[in-house]
Amino acid sequence: MQAGTGHLEQNGPIRVGVIGAGFSGSLHLAALRVLPEFATVAVCTRRPERAAAVALELGIPAHTADFRELCRNPMVEGVIVATPPHLHHAMTIAALEAGKHVLCEKPMARNLAEARDMLRIAERAGTVAMIDYQQRYLPIRRKVKQLLDEGFIGEPHAVSVVVCRASLNDPYDRPWSWMSEQDKAGGMLGATGAHYIDALRWWFGDVKAVAGALSTQVSQRRLPDGSGMGKVDADDNFAVLLRFASGTLGSIHLSATSGFDGDEEVTISGSRGMLLVRGGMLLAGRVGDADLREIPTPESTDDDLPVFEHYLVAPTAQLLRSWGDAIASGDTASPSFADGVKDREILDAAARSGQQGRWIDTSGQRWPMGGLG
Numbered sequence: 001m002q003a004g005t006g007h008l009e010q011n012g013p014i015r016v017g018v019i020g021a022g023f024s025g026s027l028h029l030a031a032l033r034v035l036p037e038f039a040t041v042a043v044c045t046r047r048p049e050r051a052a053a054v055a056l057e058l059g060i061p062a063h064t065a066d067f068r069e070l071c072r073n074p075m076v077e078g079v080i081v082a083t084p085p086h087l088h089h090a091m092t093i094a095a096l097e098a099g100k101h102v103l104c105e106k107p108m109a110r111n112l113a114e115a116r117d118m119l120r121i122a123e124r125a126g127t128v129a130m131i132d133y134q135q136r137y138l139p140i141r142r143k144v145k146q147l148l149d150e151g152f153i154g155e156p157h158a159v160s161v162v163v164c165r166a167s168l169n170d171p172y173d174r175p176w177s178w179m180s181e182q183d184k185a186g187g188m189l190g191a192t193g194a195h196y197i198d199a200l201r202w203w204f205g206d207v208k209a210v211a212g213a214l215s216t217q218v219s220q221r222r223l224p225d226g227s228g229m230g231k232v233d234a235d236d237n238f239a240v241l242l243r244f245a246s247g248t249l250g251s252i253h254l255s256a257t258s259g260f261d262g263d264e265e266v267t268i269s270g271s272r273g274m275l276l277v278r279g280g281m282l283l284a285g286r287v288g289d290a291d292l293r294e295i296p297t298p299e300s301t302d303d304d305l306p307v308f309e310h311y312l313v314a315p316t317a318q319l320l321r322s323w324g325d326a327i328a329s330g331d332t333a334s335p336s337f338a339d340g341v342k343d344r345e346i347l348d349a350a351a352r353s354g355q356q357g358r359w360i361d362t363s364g365q366r367w368p369m370g371g372l373g
Helices: 023-032 048-058 067-072 085-097 112-125 139-149 188-204 313-329 337-356
Strands: 014-019 038-044 062-064 078-081 101-104 129-131 156-164 207-215 220-222 229-231 237-244 249-255 264-270 273-278 282-287
Touching (some): 014 023, 014 067, 014 313, 023 038, 023 313, 038 048, 038 067, 048 062, 062 067, 067 085, 078 085, 085 112, 101 313, 112 129, 112 337, 139 188, 139 264, 139 273, 139 282, 156 188, 188 207, 188 237, 188 249, 188 337, 237 337
Parallel strands (some): 038 062
Antiparallel strands (some): 156 264, 207 237, 220 229, 237 249, 264 273, 273 282
16 A cells, blocks of 8 residues: 555544545545545555556545555545445455445445345444445435325325436447446446336335346447457346335336437326426426426535536435444444345346246245345
């Protein structure tokens, strides 16, 4: 670990090390800079020159290319694992075994077995472990949660999520990477579907059965060095059906290979009304025979946060605050590792359902030892 002259008092801010400086890592690093309850004391990336550059740019005291070294650093109290999902298992366990608090990017792991292993180690370590479902903190999603809890639509009956994106339409635009590899937990089901599954579980409760279908519509992408095309075997389109224990029926249908960028459309219906979310920005609702009306949603639920360049930095900052509050109080934090395990179970079930052509039981009643479908 290469260190500068920085030093923090033991009773000061929570001292954090960040593993990863890609898109997810950049969100956390930006959020941490405005939160006085945290101090970023170490950063780790795969390339040492990149770690050094990030540390120099952001004034971070220590940098390394070895995640084990960061986890062993006695200055680090909490570790943020902001790397691709196939790396989460080893990095999270290294942090937990070093006695660190952990905030892990979603999806939690490559598969359910790894996720369960991470949960077991976290429970043994006794530190605060959370999953980075920062989209729970988007103001519009929190408003939907509030309205559902208040009974705005009565008893929920059905929810539909439809998303059309053009981000993966062009095989020459976005280069081949781990996101193109099924074995590394790449694909849109894990990258984007995980957020929707978490939101629906947060809104409607446990899922008792899952059906799904995945497809790869663009089967080749250009290699980063321009030497040719790489084969894609991870999904770029998916459809998932969810039966909730409450009786609510849900569906999520996403295409990342659309010829245009369409809106996110969420429709929630209940016994006395409905809610509509369009584009993640517009919330509308109606009760009984009343006209559909727009429901005001605050731009932010934390007025002391600045305006950030990317819309996900503010909810990331709010998630970090929840993590920090749990570390300070010792209370249970949510979204927890248990949430991450359940979501990984649903992701795996959706993929297995498509392969086997059947519903997969995720209730835990058929297989009490852990809900194996």
